[in-house]
Amino acid sequence: MMSKLELKEDKMLEVQFVGDDDVLNHILDREGGAKLKKERAQLLVNTKKIIKKPEYDLEEDGQEVLKDQNYVEVLGRDIQESLKNGSAADGGNKVYSFQNRKHSEKMAKLASELAKTPRKNVSLSLKNDPEIMINIPQCSKGHSASDKVQLKNSDKSEFLSTAPSGLRKRLIVPRSHSDSESEYSASNSEDDGVAQEYEEDTDEVILNQKIPSQNRAISAPVCKETPSKKMKRDKTSDLVEEYFEAHSSSKVLTSDRTLQKLKRAKLDQQTLRNLLSKVSPSFSAELKQLNQQYEQLFHKWMLQLRLGFNIVLYGLGSKRDLLERFRTTVLQDSIHVVINGFFPGISVKSILNSITEEVLDHMGTFRSVLDQLDWIVNKFKEDSSLELFLLIHNLDSQMLRGDKSQQIIGQLSSLRNIYLMASIDHLNAPLMWDHAKQSLYNWLWYETTTYSPYTEETSYENSLLVKQSGSLPLSSLTHVLRSLTPNARGIFRLLIKYQLDNQDNPSYIGFSFQDFYQQCREAFLVNSDLTLRAQLTEFRDHKLIRTKKGTDGVEYLLIPVDSGTLNDFLEKEEEES
């Protein structure tokens, strides 16, 4: 069977079904047929040559060929075209590549280099020597605090002379040496001069040996010198080994210095804010420009939300202000709910509650979250005039990233008249969503890199360096306890003391109720376990204590406040009395 082409006068073609016999007649026909026949034959002969692109290995079994090459090409194309999308500027291989193992002392070294590099004349003069330029971002061991101080104090010209020698030295320090270092070693600066001469000769040789482990700093000219394939293999196996080495050994070599030795005490949130307010923001013009770019999208976002898509914002920097501006510019006349995902007390339940209670004015209660969801879904399906915008800051926060929460929010967002606009920050945030959830969300992704500080988002965070629990729990403790009877206060103090006595015991799970009762009785604080239980209920209501059933079935009591605060509290109590 073949199709016959026929040109029509109005430039249109038409395909007709032609039976095999007709085709045969047509082919045998002297005029037109000969040509067609010839073509057909040629076609068959040449099949091998016709293969479109030789690099696509067409599989023998006729399986669908997945054109990897093509895929990468297409997805990586048009980088220049999209100004706003930083995604493709650095290929994925850089992000996910292995890296050679580093030592903490390298940080100090890098710091001192970073402190220097931007002086333009320095980097320019260094540019002449490609080898040195290559190594600038790379850091090395062997530089101590004193060395750093020296660098800090030295001016540009000094740096010019010291940097190359330091860098060269770095290249030849034997690896075994570095592995054995666990603390900062004393400065090696006095050795520099001695080592230098020797190093200058061996530089070339050693550079080549070092290449496999210095993957990131290699520049093109150096790469060309080594057989690239072999290098690649070496590098990979090396890096894999390094990875497991770094993650298997129980000991990690870092310096033992602690913050206590540093005079700076933990700051509390307020002080931190005050201090930061004095920092004059840099690049405000550029940041403003970035933000203006995003603001121009507001109407497009609204359009896309209304057409059934949901929008997720990603990229470095807090997107809270941006979303706030979106809210105040275009959402003023619509019902909307702002949800701070970073708020530590947030839960799906509280989101659903605000929707049922405040948006839909429903006063009843629900047996479960799923029931509540069903009710909301029905409500929104029944009444198509109902419209609701959800703005979720940090959809990927600790509290909301759970599978169930995401499922429920996804189901809400899949409703035709609920529009979801969310931001994500965590680098693994997209892992929250499997295909099913992604299709519920129906996301359109927008990159909005703002570089804004995550002030609000991190303010609740129990940060490493911020004395978070400080003022708030302490004041509330005092406040609550003041309203209690002296006996109740005594009971609580007993519990605090016992907990503090056990603060160094890692297996401490709480004060068992029986023992506690015994002690309270001995101190004449209670006369029956019923009184004690009543007292404990009151504590529990104020969230002053937590009870837990141990494996032996015994009830244990615990104060969920850190020992520092408890100590402060006791001191204060004693001062007052």
Add this chain to the structure above:
Amino acid sequence: MATSSVSKGCFVFKPNFKKRKISVPVEDYFNKGKNESEDSKLRFETYQLIWQQMKSETEQLQEELNKNLFDSLIEFLQKSYSGFQKNSKDWGCQIKLREIPTAALILGVNVTDHDLTFRSLTEALQNNVTPYVVSLQAKDCPDIKHFLQKLASQLTGCCVDEESKEGSTQVAQKKTHCSVDSLSSWYMNITQKTDPKMPRKKRTSSSQWQSPPVVLILKDMESFTTKVLQDFIIMSSQHLHEFPLILIFGIATSPVIIHRLLPHAVSSLLCIELFQSLSCKDHLTTVLDKLLLTTQFPFKLSEKVLQILTNIFLYHDFSIQNFIKGLQLSLLEHFYSQPLSVLCCNLPEAKRRINFLSDNQCENIRRLPSFRRYVEKQASEKQVALLTDERFLKEEIQSLLENLHAYHSNYFLVLRCLHQFTSSLPKYPLGRQIRELYCTCLEKNIWDSEEYVSALQLLRDYLLPPETQPLHEVVYFSAAHTLREHLNAAPRIALHTALNNPYYYLKNEALKSEEGCIPNVAPDICIAYKLHLECSRLINLVDWSEAFATVVTAAEKMDVNSITSEERNEIIHARFIRAVSELELLGFIKPTKQKTDHVARLTWGGC
């Protein structure tokens, strides 16, 4: 009202009733910030129209494609149902009666498309087999209690349409204890009640049966806990004679999973028959065929765009639904960003619209690259006329659009022919699927290799790449990067770029740096990040903070300020704290108890 508080995380904003508009028309957002003379209203309407047509076309397609599968499923159900009906006393039948008829439906990994299939399956079953069709998902059934509750509530929901009076008691029952026993008594109840009412009922095929079976669809069989499945199957097989159950398993992987989930003792209680749904690749081919390789819809995709959409499909999810979402976005972007898309409609309508084109729009046409190329090829008098005379221009556009239309009708016809020729050749030189051929033809001249010149001369004039056609911009959407950005984003790479190369976003000369380097004036978080990359699993906070201070102090050296050095150090320390907290929020580090004042790195390598 503020949106931050230490005591709550949700803030509801309800504008008062008068102020609240009933609903802002969507097209307002399409227009805003746009030039009114660019026909945005008309464009939006055209978008809506084309999208609706495309959507209904795909839905219809899905139905047709599922028809075969559903037909055989229905046949199976009817056959096994007749087994229930036979009240035979012979031993073989008795044995058979203990086996639950089960259809294992292999649907493929494109789980996102399953919902649609199940929805139409439910509809088809309700129309043809039984009103009692229930579907359950694993997430609703963590244990057997919930399983039975959900089953009961949905079943009673099924019959509420028929017995609305029953409603109140059913709800009460929902809350009480559910068991297979209570289900079968409910079933007895309902079928007996239904019987006398039969004549009054609408005579659908489903109600012709005396006691219609109960069909239970388990949408995602693999996700159910084995315990729940096993318990349910054992219990219901005991009650099969009074509760005629038929199971349908939705399976995304392979039928082996049934035996992996169910021990022999349980699977022997099932009488399983396999059904294979249409492969999603074939589905895609049909969708492309009906939506893109046709002149029915004026809208077209450029090679890159099509390539991105098919790649997302082939490499990420095999999801038709997502493909159509991508198509929708392309359509929307096209009409939103291309003012001349107003001419992207059927030919007679487009011809009519040409007459109403504004001066501005005529200018837009003159600026089209394809049109300029066309003009350059014309004689000089015509060139002048085209660039100055609006009426002449419009007439020319009429004929150019006609040509474009003719080009497309020939194109697809010839493309199909070529595909017919080549798809049966060994090794599929031009690809196996017509979409591959289409992509190649869109990209370049297909006859560029010599073989084609001699072999397929006939087709040559018709498969010119669309870029050669004047005004192709009107109907072709080519902004592939927008699509990739919004559908297939890579947030982690964006983060990496922002941290490593702030100059990419902040075009300030001070931030320009060599590859892999970062200037010390960069934002604090970039510096802290860069420093942390130098550490292995654990990071000493003191070292980190000192290194940070070194860098930042050097950067600030230039500013002559009056504040004391102690205060400056404090501020720098505060900045460090902020940067560290931010890196923690982003998931690069976390606190650790392994060593005092250390944090653990959560990434390995460059990011």
